[in-house]
Amino acid sequence: MEKLIVPVYLNQKLVFDLLAMLQDGICTVTAINTNSSEASNNNEKLSVGFGLNEAFSTLLKIDLSGSQDKSKSDSRSVETTQEKVHTPVSLFFKLRNLLVEKGHISQLNIDSQVISGDFIEFEGQLNRNPIIETLDSMAEMMSMAEVFDNKPKAKGKGVPNNEYKVIREQMQQFSSSLKSGNTTDLTVGNLVSGHNALITVETAFLNDPFMSDLVDGQFKVLGKVIRSVEDGETISLLRKTAMSKMPSPILMQAIGKMSELGSEGGFNIPELKYDIEGRAFQIIPIAIYA
Template sequence: MNKIEKNKLTIPIYLNTKIVFDMLATIEDGFAKVKNVQTSKNKNREDDIGANIGTNNLFAFLNVGIRGNHKGNSSSGETVVEERTHTPVSLFQQLKEQLDDAKLINRDIKNLNIGDFVEVQGTLKNNPVIDMLSALKELMALANLFTDNKSKKPQSKKDKFMADNRFNSQIDALIKGLQADGKKDIICEADGTNIVLPTDENYFLNNNMSEVTDGNYKILGKVIQICMDDGEISLLRNTVFSKLQLDKMKEFQDVFSDPSLIQFVGDGGIKTVINAPVIMIIPIAIYI
């Protein structure tokens, strides 16, 4: 039995299988290492046979061809067949091992270049804008539920906004826009640096984005943006609101500057950007 290596027994909570398959196929010039191994004892002959992965196999859509050895014992008719099948996780480990062997994984977060493969470990948090807007939406629902519409007591500017249907619709649209088409930013805090991770819900365990938030994980990915000394990364960059500069809109400033909302937006009001030091990484895998 082969020695078990602890660092290979990871549990990916997020795994972009398309990137894994594409990179392995590129490295191997096709899936040369994705194979079923069929062996049996034979005193008389050894035959090479070809096989194709069946349609029920996970990798059938890749049209992967495989080769195997078949050894048959003609005297007893006894055949022993061994099948070895890769899973997405085992292929990810194979990719990671090859990147490590080639010394292509940079683990120094303070010394990165665009295009580097990088492995970092840190605490993951939800997109802060989504968290803030969701909390505000719940607050508005509660406020409207317990507000006596017949009361003649003058409403504050904040109360008027909270009860305004247009403002409520804007909040809903913002939350949906920040999660359009299953895409969502997750923030990782590692070694004093914020890392923006654009993710796709299709690659999460059980298609559930909440699996990874508020936990400490490792991330393997590729660096696409670096702002260490100055600059910023917008959390609205891929939405229809990217050009609105939400935190500078007067009506949002009015309501978010209200002292009663400090618990949701903080003293600085709503922020839709993350300032340096910050980097953006396309995650291949998030795992423990």
């Protein structure tokens, strides 16, 4: 990897675990011994500091003092010890290079066959879980309708104001059930291989919990495939909820009813999609970066 990276998601636990497996354990601090020749003296020395906080200097293992001497000097050999400390991002940078060197990463291309258990890397435009996005938009529409639609309705026309409230509460409950737990889903469509992808991220490792810096951008994703489906198969976006156990006809009827009520109120409700069609795969990401 020649380009420097900026991650918006980094699963540090996976980075440490994989590095430990590849290197038979990892050291938190690496000592580096160097020999050099320098001028020494026994006379007055002027020491200069840069005013850094002591704790900060210790954390980075940096000595930023400077000195200036006035005297006749003799040449001698001096051994110094430095300590090198990695950040989580620099460790990931090292991990990716190791995975590439050892041939563990498959780059997604037009002929790729995605197999469960493979480490793969691909680039695409990320989107939030489409069903959460649609439900939140619909709930917001219903909320706006409650505020602005206070005029009496002609008999048999439109949706009563209290009906908007019921629809909104149903959609909010539905959306909340999809957001429960410590993971959330992102999707990528129309990859170079013809696949769709479902990316399950742990919210604790997101750079921004609201994902404002992540969605709708072009990013690279590196991770491990945990499921792959072919044409005619699907990956459910409702698999984390009790609704995933409902028979498909009942589920479609319930979702369709909410869309129908919203449409009766004059809203342009987008189609609710509750699965990703194959060819598709689900991946646990190690990192998402630009």
